[in-house]
Amino acid sequence: MEKRKKILYLGNQLSQHGKNETGVEFLGRKLKAWGYSVKQVSSYQNILIRFLHMLWSVLQVTSSNSVILIDTYSTRNFWYAYVSALLARLRGIPYICILRGGNLQSRLNENPKSSKTLFSKAEHLISLSDYLKEVFLQENYKTELIPNGFDITDYDFKERKQVAPKILWVRSFAEIYHPLLAIKVLEQLLKTYPKAELCMIGPQDAAAFNACKTYAEKHQLPVEFTGKLSKEEWRNRSKEFDIFLNTTNFDNTPMSLMEAAALGLPIVSTNVGGIPYLLKHNIHALLVEPNQVKFMLEAIKEAVENPTETYKRSLAARKLVENFDWKIIKEQWIRVLSS
Known part of the structure; x- marks a missing residue:
């Protein structure tokens, strides 16, 4: 039986602070239920501390059988993904971008170099919709569709x-x-x-x-x-x-x-x-x-x-x-x- 990868999942995990549940929480929970070892980061309310916690968690990855999932949005959280992915590449850790930002098309247009650095080096780009899949394919990024799921x-x-x-x-x-x-x-x-x-x-x-x-x-x-x-x-x-x-x-x-x-x-x-x-x-x-x-x-x-x-x-x-x-x-x- 194939040994399952260990997962570090980066995103805003803020439901305990009164926010709505996000992908890192509901998908992370499902991945655990399916038998994966998952560390979900970060639940700190302070933006800077949350960002530093993500970077520190990337530095703590030691297993060669690890992968990083990164919830990728179109607003300032885009830069969480960008810097976290940069650090992952420096450490030789594969990462997967989960495309969640509804306005990511604007980010591709406004920051083409940063977008290329982030997305072209990802192991996979996972789109939640045909809409973003089409947007990214038009920019020549190989993108796969896996919709949001629920019971x-x-x-x-x-x-x-x-x-x-x-x-x-x-x-x-x-x-x-x-x-x-x-x-x-x-x-x-x-x-x-x-x-x-x-x-x-x-x-x-x-x-x-x-x-x-x-x-x-x-x-x-x-x-x-x-x-x-x-x-x-x-x-x-x-x-x-x-x-x-x-x-x-x-x-x-x-x-x-x-x-x-x-x-x-x-x-x-x-x-x-x-x-x-x-x-x-x-x-x-x-x-x-x-x-x-x-x-x-x-x-x-x-x-x-x-x-x-x-x-x-x-x-x-x-x-x-x-x-x-x-x-x-x-x-x-x-x-x-x-x-």
Whole structure:
């Protein structure tokens, strides 16, 4: 039997500090369950200490049968990946970049030399979406697709034969996800549906949250802010709602959309990044241009007023995301880690 590689997994592991769970946490946990020896770094809240912990962990790798997984984003975390990979190369340790940043295309354009240094030397480039795979292939980077996975059996499909304007939003309160748009959509929706409501689930430690809360209070809008909930808690809350709203300006393959599809929630989303590569407009979801209250409002009204078509899309979306069950994704990761 082939000896499995030891894995150092670098990324932001900050759920214990009130942030949403990231790849280094949920994929790292799965890799351990599959029998791999995995060290996950880093959970320090301070940015500098977290970065230094990653570098120190690379220096501590001693086994010749080791590999480093690096969650690679498009914002400043790109430089975590860049420097960590540089140190790994100096020590002769192979590394794999997991492409998570929805705006990595901009990084390729803005920092071509640094991008080439990072990506051309990687053992593998793993894209979570066809979108980023296509972007990287166009830049002549050999890239493999392994989507985000989840345990589909944890998600009970709820039939919604009638659709009320009860909206659920699940994300971090960050500007790139444009949470305020959801509240402005509700404000207009109430003119047609006075009983419309919005529940927003996500960590409340960012300036964008304060802007949302202030706007909702100023305009006396029926918005519930729950704070961060566990996966099980938000799955249970989802039963109370009939539409899942995604307002992001940039994205790759958001896990929340896949989970919403698994739960049978009709989806209205912005048509950005990797989303149209995952969900097809009018087949799995209703997709609209970003930052447009009018178009998002029209899509919600369409979902409410045409429940039969809405239900068909929900069924199609559920069938689609069943392909992302961990039982399928597992074999793809084992193949990559065995090469």
